[in-house]
Amino acid sequence: MQFSRARVAVTITVTALLFTGATAFASPSDAATRALSRFDDGSFEYQKAPANSFSELGTGQGIGPWQVTSGTVDLIGAGFWQAAEGDQSVDLNGSGPGTIAQSFTTTAGTAYRVSYDLAGNPQLGPSVKTGKALIDGQDFQDFSFDITGKSSTDMGYVGRAFTFVATGSSTTLAFTATSPGAAGPVLDNVQVQACNACPSC
Incomplete structure (x- = not known):
């Protein structure tokens, strides 16, 4: 044919x-x-909390790619207080201290820079909110924030950063509160970049 x-x-x-x-x-x-x-949702926007309010989340619950791995945290909705980036933020103390964590792909031997904006819940004591940033369960940075003179409309966010070298194909970044009570350190705008992609490490 x-x-x-x-x-x-x-x-x-x-x-x-x-x-x-x-x-x-x-x-x-x-x-x-x-x-x-990849590391994602450093501004805690994927799951929406009620506007002008918040959602308390406990161990095993998630905020987008983040997981609450201990205690409770508050996902703060748009308008409740000033966010550093986007509309939402996280108070690491819900009814008490809590921990959030996210695992993401890394390349062993590569250095990464973690940056984040830090404030504190201005509505209740203690005046100084404290916590830790952890990589694969190891303490990489202790942090504190004094809420004196701060308010819901002027949170006074400050930038924090540290670097780590990945040891495997996956890394877990966690933030945990170490101050007591129902008002803790506030996180927003968390970013992770390989050092060859960021200006300085």
């Missing part, structure tokens, strides 16, 4: 389109996997 060049060309084109289509349909899944493996 003989085919014209035109029919052969059509057959090749259709086959190429089908192959391309199959590749295209596979890509979103691959992209989703990559999105879930």
